[in-house]
Amino acid sequence: xxxxxxxxxxxxxxxxxxxxxxxxxxxxxxxxxxxxxxxxxxxxxxxxxxxxxxxxxxxxxxxxxxxxxxxxxxxxxxxxxxxxxxxxxxxxxxxxxxxxxxxxxxxxxxxxxxxxxxxxxxxxxxxxxxxxxxxxxxxxxxxxxxxxxxxxxxxxxxxxxxxxxxxxxxxxxxxxxxxxxxxxxxxxxxxxxxxxxxxxxxxxxxxxxxxxxxxxxxxxxxxxxxxxxxxxxxxxxxxxxxxxxxxxxxxxxxxxxxxxxxxxxxxxxxxxxxxxxxxxxxxxxxxxxxxxxxxxxxxxxxxxxxxxxxxxxxxxxxxxxxxxxxxxxxxxxxxxxxxxxxxxxxxxxxxxxxxxxxxxxxxxxxxxxxxxxxxxxxxxxxxxxxxxxxxxxxxxxxxxxxxxxxxxxxxxxxxxxxxxxxxxxxxxxxxxxxxxxxxxxxxxxxxxxxxxx
Numbered sequence: 341x342x343x344x345x346x347x348x349x350x351x352x353x354x355x356x357x358x359x360x361x362x363x364x365x366x367x368x369x370x371x372x373x374x375x376x377x378x379x380x381x382x383x384x385x386x387x388x389x390x391x392x393x394x395x396x397x398x399x400x401x402x403x404x405x406x407x408x409x410x411x412x413x414x415x416x417x418x419x420x421x422x423x424x425x426x427x428x429x430x431x432x433x434x435x436x437x438x439x440x441x442x443x444x445x446x447x448x449x450x451x452x453x454x455x456x457x458x459x460x461x462x463x464x465x466x467x468x469x470x471x472x473x474x475x476x477x478x479x480x481x482x483x484x485x486x487x488x489x490x491x492x493x494x495x496x497x498x499x500x501x502x503x504x505x506x507x508x509x510x511x512x513x514x515x516x517x518x519x520x521x522x523x524x525x526x527x528x529x530x531x532x533x534x535x536x537x538x539x540x541x542x543x544x545x546x547x548x549x550x551x552x553x554x555x556x557x558x559x560x561x562x563x564x565x566x567x568x569x570x571x572x573x574x575x576x577x578x579x580x581x582x583x584x585x586x587x588x589x590x591x592x593x594x595x596x597x598x599x600x601x602x603x604x605x606x607x608x609x610x611x612x613x614x615x616x617x618x619x620x621x622x623x624x625x626x627x628x629x630x631x632x633x634x635x636x637x638x639x640x641x642x643x644x645x646x647x648x649x650x651x652x653x654x655x656x657x658x659x660x661x662x663x664x665x666x667x668x669x670x671x672x673x674x675x676x677x678x679x680x681x682x683x684x685x686x687x688x689x690x691x692x693x694x695x696x697x698x699x700x701x702x703x704x705x706x707x708x709x710x711x712x713x714x715x716x717x718x719x720x721x722x723x724x725x726x727x728x729x730x731x732x733x734x735x736x737x738x739x740x741x742x743x744x745x746x747x748x749x750x751x752x753x754x755x756x757x758x759x760x761x762x763x764x765x766x767x768x769x770x771x772x773x774x775x776x777x778x779x780x781x782x783x784x785x786x787x788x789x790x791x792x793x
Contacts, residue, residue, distance in 0.1 A: 376602040377533055377542060377610065383592055384526055384546030387487055389553030390581045391522055394490050394515065395459060396554050397577050398497075400561040402452055404570040405501060407444035442569040443502060451505055453736035458509040462516030463725050470521030471528065471718030478594030479525035479714065484585050486525065489518035491581025497574040523547075523721055528714030531706055532595050535613040537645050539706065544637030544698045551630040551695060628692025633699070636662075640699035651707055651771030655700045659769070662697025663762035666690040667755035674748035701765055708770060709777030727757065 438444065447455070466486075474482045493515045500511040526546060534542045557577070564573045593599040596610045636658055643649045649657070669690035676683040705716035734753075739746040775783065 375606055376599050380533055380592060381542045381546045383588060385549035387584055387588060388547060388549030390584050391487055391519055392550045392553035393557035393577050394494050394581055396557050397561050397573050399456060400558055401565055401570045401573045404438055404565040405445055406447050437566060439569045447505060449736055453732040455505060455509055457732040458512035459516040460725050462513035463520040464722055466517055466520030467524060467718035467722035471524030471714035474525040474528035475714040479529035480592045480594045482521045483525035484588040486518050486521040487581050488585035490515045491578045494574050495578035498571040524714045524718040527705060527717040531710050531713045535610055537641060540637040540640040540699050540703060543703055544633045547698055548630040548633045625688045625691030628688055629695030632692050632695030636696040636699035655704050655771045656766050656769055658696050659700030659765050660762050662694050662700055663758045666694040667758040670751045670755040674751035708774045711777055
């Protein structure tokens with residue numbers, strides 16, 4: 341897509357504002373209600389809800405796809421459940437009864453682990469190029485195309501499963517390949533759409549669709565499996581993604597300057613607020629994470645707007661809270677013993693508290709380098725995706741004896757990774773725009789401010 345009005349898609353016209361002026365004048369802010377920027381956030385919210393529905397549907401459907409009534413291998417007859425089974429419990433209650441004629445497959449736990457992790461093998465490879473291309477050509481085509489491609493492939497899941505586990509692995513990897521561009525594309529779009537003082541709430545609202553989608557998709561997938569059969573899960577999810585894509589391409593534009601339905605007041609407000617002060621730019625558990633992330637975004641914006649804390653301090657506080665507290669709760673899950681209710685409660689609070697990191701490290705790329713926010717998110721999300729590849733496989737090996745000790749190791753490793761990330765970011769993170777990401781004009785302004793100081 342060519343640049344508009346002589347400006348690169350990654351740059352904005354500079355304003356001649358004095359450094360001491362507020363970022364935006366309060367009486368110049370158009371209301372968010374029914375605004376183009378809020379509509380974009382809502383569209384992204386539902387888009388990421390669909391994205392996570394497409395991502396997690398296999399986790400539940402796998403229970404119905406696998407024929408668990410086949411006899412276990414001889415070595416596995418020695419495995420006994422560590423926790424006592426209630427006499428009222430049916431040992432086959434973990435299987436989802438399927439309508440007659442629904443195919444089922446004989447896949448062992450290791451095969452299932454590889455299939456569940458296949459998505460992230462593809463997801464790894466499109467983070468960085470997705471961010472780079474979104475920054476140069478606009479994010480709407482990549483976000484919409486990523487969802488549409490993943491949805492279309494999801495429709496082929498029953499056929500791929502019928503052909504064999506290798507075909508299904510390849511299909512899921514391709515789905516991850518298509519979906520990997522979505523978050524970097526979102527970041528690149530907000531770099532051109534989000535006014536600095538509204539950045540946290542708009543981005544957390546749009547990103548919260550992921551948690552909401554997982555919250556809705558997990559129980560809904562189970563219901564569809566039981567009533568219509570597991571193939572219907574993939575048909576429904578794929579159709580939802582295709583339908584959303586139609587509305588996305590009709591209603592969304594890469595830049596407020598070319599949006600067909602935006603008001604002149606809102607367009608001028610967004611463009612001016614992104615001018616020379618670019619240094620400021622930058623199931624139940626998932627419902628809790630969604631609520632916490634939205635609330636964290638509002639609080640973070642309020643702290644920055646009132647200048648109670650610096651951008652760096654706000655990002656570190658929310659990152660530390662969103663990673664360290666959930667890590668402690670994960671460790672506690674490992675010691676919940678055979679109490680299912682306690683384990684579920686601790687996991688719920690752990691995931692919910694993790695939502696507060698959305699106002700921390702997740703937004704940080706746009707603070708330190710708004711021009712390269714899409715690329716940076718692609719890089720960080722690539723590394724963040726590695727556990728998605730490794731976790732199902734490692735978990736399968738750590739828990740192969742089905743013991744509490746094995747699961748305790750899983751939660752300790754998860755907590756250790758989260759706590760390490762929180763401490764490293766707290767020690768080394770920054771919320772200030774980096775010199776290497778500045779234009780010549782921004783670099784001169786920064787030097788001028790230092791000289792005045």
